[in-house]
Amino acid sequence: MNPEKLNTESYPSDKIARKFLVLAISYLLLGLLLGIIGGFQYILPPFLKDNVSFQKTRPLHVYLVLTWIFTAAQAGLYYYLPRIVNRPVYWLRGVWLHFFLQLSVSLVIIICFFLGYFGGREYLEFPPLIGAFILLGWVPFAINFFFTLKPNYKTAPVYIWSWSTGILFFFITLSESYLWLIGHFNNNVVRDVTVQWKALGSMVGSWNMLVYGTAMYVMEKISGDVKLFRSPLAFFFYFLGLTNLMFNWGHHTYIVPAAPWVKTVAYIISMTELLILGHIIWNWRKSLAAAKRNYHSIPYRLLSFGDVWIFLNLILAIAISVPAWNFYTHGTHITVAHAMGATIGINTMLLFASVFYMIQKENPDATENRKRMVGTGIIITNIALLVFWISLLGSGVAKIISKQNNEPFYTLMQKSQSWFKLFTYSGVIVFIGLFILIASVLLIIRARRRPT
Numbered sequence: 328m329n330p331e332k333l334n335t336e337s338y339p340s341d342k343i344a345r346k347f348l349v350l351a352i353s354y355l356l357l358g359l360l361l362g363i364i365g366g367f368q369y370i371l372p373p374f375l376k377d378n379v380s381f382q383k384t385r386p387l388h389v390y391l392v393l394t395w396i397f398t399a400a401q402a403g404l405y406y407y408l409p410r411i412v413n414r415p416v417y418w419l420r421g422v423w424l425h426f427f428l429q430l431s432v433s434l435v436i437i438i439c440f441f442l443g444y445f446g447g448r449e450y451l452e453f454p455p456l457i458g459a460f461i462l463l464g465w466v467p468f469a470i471n472f473f474f475t476l477k478p479n480y481k482t483a484p485v486y487i488w489s490w491s492t493g494i495l496f497f498f499i500t501l502s503e504s505y506l507w508l509i510g511h512f513n514n515n516v517v518r519d520v521t522v523q524w525k526a527l528g529s530m531v532g533s534w535n536m537l538v539y540g541t542a543m544y545v546m547e548k549i550s551g552d553v554k555l556f557r558s559p560l561a562f563f564f565y566f567l568g569l570t571n572l573m574f575n576w577g578h579h580t581y582i583v584p585a586a587p588w589v590k591t592v593a594y595i596i597s598m599t600e601l602l603i604l605g606h607i608i609w610n611w612r613k614s615l616a617a618a619k620r621n622y623h624s625i626p627y628r629l630l631s632f633g634d635v636w637i638f639l640n641l642i643l644a645i646a647i648s649v650p651a652w653n654f655y656t657h658g659t660h661i662t663v664a665h666a667m668g669a670t671i672g673i674n675t676m677l678l679f680a681s682v683f684y685m686i687q688k689e690n691p692d693a694t695e696n697r698k699r700m701v702g703t704g705i706i707i708t709n710i711a712l713l714v715f716w717i718s719l720l721g722s723g724v725a726k727i728i729s730k731q732n733n734e735p736f737y738t739l740m741q742k743s744q745s746w747f748k749l750f751t752y753s754g755v756i757v758f759i760g761l762f763i764l765i766a767s768v769l770l771i772i773r774a775r776r777r778p779t
């Protein structure tokens with residue numbers, strides 16, 4: 328019997344978990360639309376300039392797609408938690424409270440961006456006060472996580488450690504990212520830049536912990552191998568990941584005058600992170616006794632594509648973390664390729680694996696009926712993403728060469744045009760691929776569940 332097809336239990340929180348899922352998908356859809364507008368503004372600067380200028384589309388796009396990542400992970404957790412402990416979530420009303428806080432905060436942020444109220448910093452450019460409400464929304468989530476699971480960390484699998492760390496560090500890093508509001512920090516440029524990048528770099532680690540934990544849970548369920556994520560090796564890699572979360576932000580601060588050894592340590596640590604997940608997935612694949620049987624499984628396929636992106640991004644991350652190379656790549660589209668390659672290729676693929684795992688458990692027949700559609704969406708997204716990623720690398724290299732030749736900005740822009748066009752057009756195809764996945768999810772959720 329295929330363990331993925333079992334749907335023997337349902338819990339009161341499943342309904343709200345589905346709502347979180349739809350909310351996550353809505354963030355993604357809206358975020359993608361803004362990404363497309365931003366892309367067209369690259370090649371056609373006057374495009375929608377009066378209503379949504381690039382100064383608005385970029386931060387809104389980034390906010391929405393990052394919120395997709397957090398919310399999709401949260402939707403998964405609300406669905407998985409009761410199944411892990413075989414009891415309902417601790418505080419059901421808290422889940423609803425979280426949902427309404429999250430929805431209201433997002434609406435306020437979107438309105439602020441459209442009205443031109445900024446005031447925040449990179450990735451969190453909305454007015455700083457809103458940050459406090461984001462944090463507030465996470466309180467019921469954290470309560471439900473810890474009180475539902477009541478984890479015994481001596482015996483807990485590594486994904487529970489991963490989730491716990493992700494939640495804890497979200498509180499720490501979001502608070503840290505607002506330290507610039509205090510004079511002691513913003514009066515000193517070096518301290519300010521260092522703390523800011525430390526906070527944001529570690530925040531990336533915090534969402535990675537949530538996403539990787541989710542992917543590991545799904546892997547365990549698909550393979551049925553409960554020993555995999557309880558092994559000493561899995562924990563060794565977890566602690567290496569934790570070191571990364573705490574210290575790998577260093578490579579963001581190469582431009583800040585600091586002692587050379589800091590750069591060396593940051594560099595060495597930066598190298599390990601993607602290797603960790605690559606190793607875990609690789610191991611998992613080897614451990615699948617019935618790999619062929621699972622080949623046609625949608626979550627398996629998405630995890631495998633995530634695996635490919637881990638290796639591609641690993642190569643890029645190694646390159647741009649070399650201090651001498653970082654000097655050239657910093658501030659070019661190579662950094663954007665690194666950010667989007669990781670958030671689309673790795674995070675989004677792994678999260679869709681979790682999304683399809685959830686809805687497949689709920690609606691196995693409807694998922695089976697949409698398999699071909701989903702397969703098409705996965706292929707389109709990944710092929711287009713490769714072109715998209717290469718176009719960003721290409722425009723980054725064009726900028727480096729142009730800078731070396733001391734060419735004026737106008738010449739650089741002219742030379743970059745073909746890369747920008749490739750970026751925008753392939754971005755539209757990435758959108759089409761992801762839209763097919765989004766539409767499939769919504770259609771499967773909507774389909775009436777047949778009795779199992």
Ligand code: HEM
Pocket residue numbers: 355359361362363364365366367385388389392393662663666667670671675750751754755757758
């Ligand atoms: C799941 C889908 C996506 C995710 C997770 C994502 C994520 C991101 C992130 C994290 C950044 C910030 C990059 C940085 O800090 O350097 C970014 C920037 C951007 N993205 Fe996306 N993105 C997605 C899809 C798209 C698509 C389909 C387009 C269409 C062309 C697009 C267009 C842009 C643009 C124009 C920027 C601004 C780049 C700049 O700073 O010049 N994105 N995206």
